[in-house]
Amino acid sequence: MSDTTIVPMIDLGRQFRSFEGDLVEIFRRVGRSGMYVDGSELRKFQVEFAEYCDVPYAVGVGNATDGLAIVLQGMGIGRGDEVITAANSFVASGGSIAEVGATPVFADIREDLNIDPGSVARLVTSRTKAIMPVHLTGQPADMDALREIANTHSLKIIEDAAQAVGACYKGKCVGGLGDAAVFSLHPLKNLHVYGDGGVITTKSSEIYNTCIQIRNHGLIDRDTSVRVGRNSRLDEVQAAIATYKLAQIDDLNERFRAIAHCYSNELSSCVVVPREHDDTYSVYHNYVIQAENRDALKEHMASCGIATKIRYPRLINQQPAYGRMLDPSVQTPVALRVNSRILSLPIFPEMTNEETSAVINAVQDFYS
Structure with a gap:
């Protein structure tokens, strides 16, 4: 065993140093604004990320695991329901399903490490409500085959795009290939912030409005909560950093x-x-x-x-x-x-x- 690591798996400090001057200026700008949660930086990031994914709506959240659970809850998926996802993903894919009370059903994969639509088709039951393909390693799953299954059985598709910012399938960005998608901004991801963060994308105004409420305690104003929600907001500093890095x-x-x-x-x-x-x-x-x-x-x-x-x-x-x-x-x-x-x-x-x-x-x- 070598006493010295010559080549690390990743070196986050190198990227920080290359962007350091701009990142310090972002922190200074947000700090001086006095607005640290749910402000203009988050709104700007949501607009630009939605445009990047070629969808109408994006919702910044605290992390991708929360994002998946928020989408599932927003679709009304819960106890007694099943959601099919890939067996070889990170545990958050299954955990988000279990968190809302539904049962994760784990499909087999193809040699490319992505979910096998044939396995998915065999696992659909009367309790199945959604398919959650994972674009593992940044390689898009076979979305046409999965959409055919979803259409046949009236199922939702939730893209777990945690690892796939910028990936494309048949000329279209992931994030707009299903009913909703969730991306991670964790430091290990291609587009990352300096802590946890996540983004939901969707073409549906109904899903968007529901997710906006759920991520903020179900509130429609400061004093009125219309549904059970959570506190899962992407803060202003991280949103500003994400906007900056989206350009790169x-x-x-x-x-x-x-x-x-x-x-x-x-x-x-x-x-x-x-x-x-x-x-x-x-x-x-x-x-x-x-x-x-x-x-x-x-x-x-x-x-x-x-x-x-x-x-x-x-x-x-x-x-x-x-x-x-x-x-x-x-x-x-x-x-x-x-x-x-x-x-x-x-x-x-x-x-x-x-x-x-x-x-x-x-x-x-x-x-x-």
């Missing part, structure tokens, strides 16, 4: 893509590399390979001073918290097999060409 996101995403394509070109003879479909534009929030002898490769990379991660070590349907909710007859064999092989390599826009080469050389050395 296409350039940042292009750097993610350049590093990913470099990896794919050099590593495809050693490992299974991500395959970008002809009709999608992936933003490579994570660069995930599928590798023989994955655990040994991970140890080798560490010995070379290169950080790697398994995202995620357990499927959601393997988590203890969800055991009592699961139908034992529902199996996810592809997700189980793939999950034993996945490994995330370092990728972030400030990563140097030398660091990228070091990662490539270490993987090639292991398999040589």
Whole structure:
């Protein structure tokens, strides 16, 4: 094991330093305004983010997990209902469903790590109310196939786009491909703020107005609450930072893509590399390979001073918290097999060409 990490998974400080002067000025501007919650900075961000996703409405929230739960609640989904989502996502996808009292049903995946529409179709029951596809790693799911299932069974589609700001499917931005979508602004995401944050997008004025109320205690004015809600607002400083970074996101995403394509070109003879479909534009929030002898490769990379991660070590349907909710007859064999092989390599826009080469050389050395 190397005592020194030569290549980290991510280095958030590098991006902060590159934007530091502008970020300090943003903090000063918001600080001097005296308005820190639910003000003009949030309204500006919501308008610009909606325009970016080519939808009429966006709602800033405290985090993406809250955003998913707010959308589910706003759609009237709750106890006795089922929502189908991907087994291999982060636990928040299942947790948001359980939080509103509904039952998460975990579908299998395809080799590209995204939810398998065939598995989804087999899991629809009379209790199913929505499908929650996850655009995992920034690669859009097969939305046409999922929309066909949703239309056949009168289901809602909620995009879990936490990892996919800027990704596109058949020329359209994710965030406008379903009835609603939720993005994360967590520091590990391509578009991030300095703490937690999230955004809901939708084309529906009804969903928009309901989510606006739910995120702020169900209030329609300072003293009148018309529904049970929560406190989940994106504050003014974070909204201002998000607006600033939204102007940079296409350039940042292009750097993610350049590093990913470099990896794919050099590593495809050693490992299974991500395959970008002809009709999608992936933003490579994570660069995930599928590798023989994955655990040994991970140890080798560490010995070379290169950080790697398994995202995620357990499927959601393997988590203890969800055991009592699961139908034992529902199996996810592809997700189980793939999950034993996945490994995330370092990728972030400030990563140097030398660091990228070091990662490539270490993987090639292991398999040589």
